[in-house]
Structure formats: structure tokens, C-alpha cells
Amino acid sequence: MGFASGFATSVAGVIKMDSLICKTLSSKGSPPQLMISCKPTGNKRIIMKRGVSSLNPRCNFEPQVLVANNNNKNDFSSRASSFSALEQLKSSPSSALDRYSRGKSSILVIGLSFHTAPVDMREKLAITEAEWPRAIEELCGLNHIEEAAVLSTCNRMEIYVVALSWHRGIIEVTEWMSKTSGIPVSELRHHLFLLRDNDATQHLFQVSAGLDSLVLGEGQILAQVKQVVKVGEGVAGFGRNIGDLFKRAISVGKEVRTKTNIAAGAVSVGSAAVELALMKLPESSSFPTARMLVIGAGKMGKLVIKHLIAKGCTKMVVVNRSQDRVDDICKEFNSIEIIYKPMSEMLACASEADVIFTSTSSETPLFMKEHVEGLSPVRPRLFIDVSVPRNVGSCVSGLETANVYNVDDLKEVVAANKEERHRKAMEAQTIIADGCKQFEALRNSLETVPTIKNLRAYAEKIRVAELEECLSKMGEDISKKTRRAVDDLSRGLMNKILHCPMQHLRCDGSDDSRNLGEILENMHALNRMFNLET
Numbered sequence: 066m067g068f069a070s071g072f073a074t075s076v077a078g079v080i081k082m083d084s085l086i087c088k089t090l091s092s093k094g095s096p097p098q099l100m101i102s103c104k105p106t107g108n109k110r111i112i113m114k115r116g117v118s119s120l121n122p123r124c125n126f127e128p129q130v131l132v133a134n135n136n137n138k139n140d141f142s143s144r145a146s147s148f149s150a151l152e153q154l155k156s157s158p159s160s161a162l163d164r165y166s167r168g169k170s171s172i173l174v175i176g177l178s179f180h181t182a183p184v185d186m187r188e189k190l191a192i193t194e195a196e197w198p199r200a201i202e203e204l205c206g207l208n209h210i211e212e213a214a215v216l217s218t219c220n221r222m223e224i225y226v227v228a229l230s231w232h233r234g235i236i237e238v239t240e241w242m243s244k245t246s247g248i249p250v251s252e253l254r255h256h257l258f259l260l261r262d263n264d265a266t267q268h269l270f271q272v273s274a275g276l277d278s279l280v281l282g283e284g285q286i287l288a289q290v291k292q293v294v295k296v297g298e299g300v301a302g303f304g305r306n307i308g309d310l311f312k313r314a315i316s317v318g319k320e321v322r323t324k325t326n327i328a329a330g331a332v333s334v335g336s337a338a339v340e341l342a343l344m345k346l347p348e349s350s351s352f353p354t355a356r357m358l359v360i361g362a363g364k365m366g367k368l369v370i371k372h373l374i375a376k377g378c379t380k381m382v383v384v385n386r387s388q389d390r391v392d393d394i395c396k397e398f399n400s401i402e403i404i405y406k407p408m409s410e411m412l413a414c415a416s417e418a419d420v421i422f423t424s425t426s427s428e429t430p431l432f433m434k435e436h437v438e439g440l441s442p443v444r445p446r447l448f449i450d451v452s453v454p455r456n457v458g459s460c461v462s463g464l465e466t467a468n469v470y471n472v473d474d475l476k477e478v479v480a481a482n483k484e485e486r487h488r489k490a491m492e493a494q495t496i497i498a499d500g501c502k503q504f505e506a507l508r509n510s511l512e513t514v515p516t517i518k519n520l521r522a523y524a525e526k527i528r529v530a531e532l533e534e535c536l537s538k539m540g541e542d543i544s545k546k547t548r549r550a551v552d553d554l555s556r557g558l559m560n561k562i563l564h565c566p567m568q569h570l571r572c573d574g575s576d577d578s579r580n581l582g583e584i585l586e587n588m589h590a591l592n593r594m595f596n597l598e599t
Contacts, residue, residue, distance in 0.1 A: 170211055171231035172310065174265040175238050175257060176223030179279055182256035189246045192217040194292065198300045200245075205302030207237040212304035214297055214311060216272075218289050220279055225269070227306045231261055266310060266504055270497045273318030275327060281486045282327035287318040309507060317500035324496065325489040330482030335368030337475040337482075338449045339376055342420045345447055345468060357381040358418035360411060361425035362390040365451055369422050370394060374401055382418070384411050416441040422449050423456035430458035437461050451475065513570045516588045519597040520566065528559045566591060 177187065192200050197215045204213035204226060212227040224242065228234025239257065243250045260268050268277070273290045275282040294311045297303030322328060330340075343352050357378055359366050362385040373381060380402040383391050391405040406414050411431065415421055423431060432448065440446070448469040450457040455471055462469045532555045536548060569587045592598050 170227045170229055170306070171234070171262055172225070172265045172306065173228055173231055173234055173238070174223050174225050174260045174268055175235060175242070176216075176221060177256045177258065178221035178223070178277070180277075181258055186248065186256055187219070187222060189248055190217075190222045190242060191219075192222065192245075194296060197293070197296045201297065201300050201302040204238065204241060207234075207241065209233040209237055210302075212307040213302050214293055214307045216269075216290065216293055218286065221272075223272075225265070225307060225310070227304065235259060263501055263505060266501050267497060269310065269314045270317045270500050273314040274321035274493050274497060275318070276321075276490055276493060276497075280332055281483070281490060282322075282332075284322065284328050287315070287322070290314055290318065306508065310504065313500060313504045313507075317497055320500075321493040321496050325492045327486055327489040327493060330478075330485060332479055332482050332486060333368070334451055334472060334475050334479060335365060336372045337478045338369055338422060338451050338470075339372035341470060341475065341478065342422075342447060342449055343376060345470075346420070347444065353377040353379055355419045356417055358384065358414050358421045360384045360421065360423045360431065360456065361452070362394060363424060363426070365424040366422070367394055369424060369451070370398065370403070374398055380404075382406055382414050384408060384414055412436060412440070415446070418446065419444075420447045420449065422451065424451045425456055427452070427456060428454055430454075431456045432461055433458045434460040434464065437464055437467050440466070442466070449475075513584060513588050516592055516597055517567060517570050520570075520591060520595060521563065523595055523597060524559050524563055528555050531555065 177190065179187070192215050194217075197217070200215050201213045204210050204224065209229045210226050211229055214225040216223045216225065224238055226234055226238060239250055239253065242248075242257075243253050246253070269290075271277045273287055275284065275286055278286055290311060294308065294315065297308065297311070346352060346355055353376075355378075357373060357380075359369055359373075359381060360383075362383055366383070366385075370381065370383070378401070382404045383394070384406045385391050386408055388405050388407075391403065395403050395405075415432070415436075421432075425431065437446075445466050445468050448457045448461065448467055450469065450471045453472055457469050457471070461467050532552060535551060535555075536543070539547075539551075566587075570584060570591070
């Protein structure tokens with residue numbers, strides 16, 4: 066079989082660029098073949114799953130799951146033949162190779178997050194930071210994957226790749242994820258999302274900006290994106306396209322946080338309780354040194370402790386029915402001093418406290434008017450009650466020695482902050498759109514770089530040859546000043562002549578009147594006119 070016919074049979078027969086059809090190849094004895102038709106529309110996440118998902122309102126997909134014939138006994142040999150043809154393509158100088166390999170590679174993101182998958186599935190697919198380099202190398206060892214990166218956190222596991230053939234790249238990455246996690250492809254595809262090129266870029270920028278997080282605007286994800294770059298540097302498969310993508314995502318994430326301040330304001334009851342305490346303490350009190358009392362070591366109590374630590378608190382007293390939970394919290398937050406006290410000492414501890422957080426499941430109030438009146442006389446204490454039913458009786462609010470806030474007060478703060486964050490998220494989308502445009506222009510500019518270099522080298526060769534001939538005619542006795550003047554003249558002429566062609570080859574996004582198609586036409590015309598490709 067000749068190369069052209071082999072190419073047509075093994076590759077073109079499977080790849081149809083006018084159809085978004087992904088065909089899962091399998092060997093004999095494997096589960097039935099699957100064809101997943103994904104129709105991306107704008108910036109919509111594609112979920113490879115039957116039906117319509119309500120997990121994420123930004124997800125939109127129109128999949129068609131079809132069962133293909135599994136009786137073909139030559140599946141394995143067909144795959145081997147396909148890969149063999151691919152190797153021929155990679156080593157052949159033919160025009161077919163030019164059409165196949167010199168087309169612009171695609172950036173893909175294939176993954177799952179808290180939007181699409183439960184925590185037990187995310188745990189199976191999670192890849193530790195120490196394993197990221199190995200994962201990148203394995204992914205780049207696949208036939209159609211040129212570059213790769215892994216973003217694996219508690220809320221998401223996303224694989225970013227540059228694929229020579231995007232539809233084959235989807236198959237290879239999905240099979241790799243299945244092999245790594247032990248989850249069958251048939252089960253995995255119900256939870257995966259897929260985005261390509263500009264949609265993939267926009268998704269990563271939104272992730273980096275905190276717009277795709279469980280808590281809108283949270284800042285931890287930006288540090289995790291930075292870590293991807295830090296770990297990827299030095300790994301062969303973390304190439305220029307993927308590297309530039311993640312570095313641009315970091316810049317966009319920083320810009321969103323700087324210009325919109327989207328992370329400002331508490332968006333959970335626990336964080337709101339601590340921020341309220343910070344605001345209501347007298348100016349004469351230092352938050353880190355204020356005497357903090359947390360009553361209750363359950364889920365909400367632990368969140369309050371966590372946010373207190375985040376705000377700089379280094380010492381607190383925790384009152385709880387049992388010591389076991391407090392000991393567990395002490396082990397988790399071992400950098401601060403947490404003192405356990407039993408419920409029998411609650412009132413004595415309250416006498417010594419400046420701020421009292423209550424978060425127990427008690428059905429009757431822990432503090433009544435007579436309890437608070439019996440506490441040692443100090444400046445008004447701050448009671449922040451995050452319990453339902455309330456732990457602080459409504460009668461306490463009328464005392465001059467107590468300022469009481471309950472969960473309804475906190476919810477108002479949280480709702481206002483969430484509304485403000487959503488408004489800022491709309492502002493952030495403009496920054497992200499500009500970032501996507503700049504990154505796309507950067508990728509497009511890479512296509513014309515070889516032509517720009519070759520054209521300049523071609524002109525420089527002519528300039529040097531003509532300069533030498535000119536200087537030889539002028540004789541040996543010309544001065545250095547004259548030589549330099551003639552050299553400068555030749556360089557100036559060359560640069561001025563090249564200026565317009567170079568401008569028509571540049572694609573940096575600054576000239577909206579010139580589209581990519583026109584620039585590529587100019588590139589091909591110059592290559593033909595000056596025979597630059599050779």
C-alpha cells in the first residue's frame with residue numbers, strides 16, 4: 066500500500082473535520098465501541114453524559130451516544146495500522162503531511178469538578194503534586210498529544226493538552242484517565258466536561274480568577290494555578306503553548322482580583338461571624354490579642370476557629386461537651402494555642418472573654434439575662450450566635466453589657482456580599498475576554514514567526530552580499546566611518562522595505578481590521594514569492 070492510500074485509509078477514514086464525532090477504539094474483548102457527538106456552542110461546557118445536567122447552570126451540551134458495531138475482529142490490527150500510518154506521516158516530507166501536521170494544534174481541557182462529579186469520583190482521579198511530572202510525560206507519550214498540564218485540587222481534576230488531532234486527543238486522554246483511575250470509560254464519560262481552544266482558554270482564566278470556585282472569588286485556586294507552572298517548568302511536555310496559557314491565566318487572575326476586589330467580604334456564615342467580630346471590637350482592642358471563646362466544636366465551631374486563625378488569632382478557649390473533637394481540632398491547627406474547657410466551666414470562661422461565639426445544638430439557650438448579668442463587669446461583650454435554635458436568649462440583647470448578633474444578622478451580611486461578588490464577577494468577564502483575545506493573538510502570531518524570520522534572513526543575505534561588493538569597489542583605503550555609514554545605509558533601506566510586509570504578517574491583536582485569514586494569506590504569498598520555506 067502506498068503512503069497516500071495508507072494515509073487515506075488509516076487516518077482520513079476515521080477523522081472527519083466537519084463532524085465533532087469522537088470514536089472510541091477498542092481491541093477484541095473490550096466493551097462496545099462508543100461514539101460521542103459533542104456540539105460545543107459558544108462558551109458552554111460540554112458534558113459527555115445522557116440527559117441534561119442541573120449541576121452547573123453554565124453547562125450546555127447536546128450529546129448523542131451511539132453504539133457501534135463491536136464484531137470487527139480486526140479492531141486491534143486497525144488501530145496498529147492507524148498508528149503505523151501516523152508514524153509514517155510524522156517522518157514523511159509529503160504534502161499530505163503538511164496538511165495534517167502543520168494545521169494549528171488544538172488546546173483541550175478534559176476533566177471534572179464539583180459541578181459534574183461527586184467527591185468519591187474526584188478522589189479516584191486526583192493526582193498528587195509529586196505525580197504531576199510523571200502524568201505530563203505519560204500524556205505526552207500518547208500519539209496525538211504534544212504538550213500537557215495537570216490541575217488537580219480537592220474540587221477539580223482537569224487535564225490540559227495541546228493535541229495534534231483534537232478528536233483523537235480526546236479519546237487518548239479519556240482512556241488514559243480511565244486507566245489511571247480504574248474507572249471504566251463508560252462510567253467516566255457521564256461526569257467529564259470537554260472544552261476546546263478559546264472555550265478552554267476562557268475556562269482556565271475563569272478558574273484562575275475564582276469565578277468557577279465553590280466560593281465565588283476565593284483566592285486559593287490562583288496559588289494552585291501558579292503551582293502548576295512551578296512544577297511544570299523543566300518537564301519536557303510542559304511546552305510553550307501550555308506554559309504561555311497558564312502564565313496568562315495567572316496574570317488574568319491577578320488582574321481580576323486587583324481591579325474588582327472580588328474576594329472582599331465574607332460569603333459564609335462562619336467567615337461572616339469572624340469578620341463581624343473584627344468590625345465590632347473597640348478600636349482600642351487588638352484582634353489577635355482579644356480573648357476569644359468558642360462554645361461548640363462541631364462543624365460550624367470548627368469553621369469559626371479556622372477563620373479566626375486566618376485573621377491572625379493565635380490563642381482561644383474552646384468549650385465543648387467532650388474533649389475528643391477539640392483534640393482533633395488541635396492536631397489540625399497545631400500552630401496556635403487552643404485550650405479545652407468542659408461545659409461546666411462555660412460561665413467562668415465567658416467572664417474572661419471579649420468575644421463569645423456560640424455554635425451548639427442545644428435546644429434551650431445557654432445564656433439568659435441573669436447569666437450575662439452575673440459575669441464580671443467589663444466593657445460590653447460581643448456575643449455572636451451562629452446556632453439555630455439560638456444559644457443566646459433574646460432577653461440578653463437589651464443589656465448594656467452585651468452586644469448580640471444572631472444567624473439572621475449574619476445572613477444579611479453574607480447575602481449582600483454575594484450580590485456584590487456577582488456584580489464584580491460581571492466586571493471580571495470583561496478582563497477575561499481581553500485576556501482570551503490577547504492569548505489567541507499570541508498563538509496566532511506563532512504561525513507567522515518562521516516566515517518573518519526567513520524573510521528577514523533572506524533580505525539580510527542579499528544586503529550583506531551587496532554591501533561587500535560595494536565596499537570592494539570603493540577600495541582598501543576607505544575610512545571606518547565611511548564603511549559604517551554605508552553599512553547603516555544598507556540596513557536602513559532593508560528595514561524600511563521590510564516594514565510593510567512585516568506589519569502584514571504580525572498578529573498581535575492590536576489591529577482589528579486585519580483578520581487571521583488575511584494574515585495567513587499574506588504569509589503563504591510571501592513564502593511562494595521568495596521561496597522562503599526552503
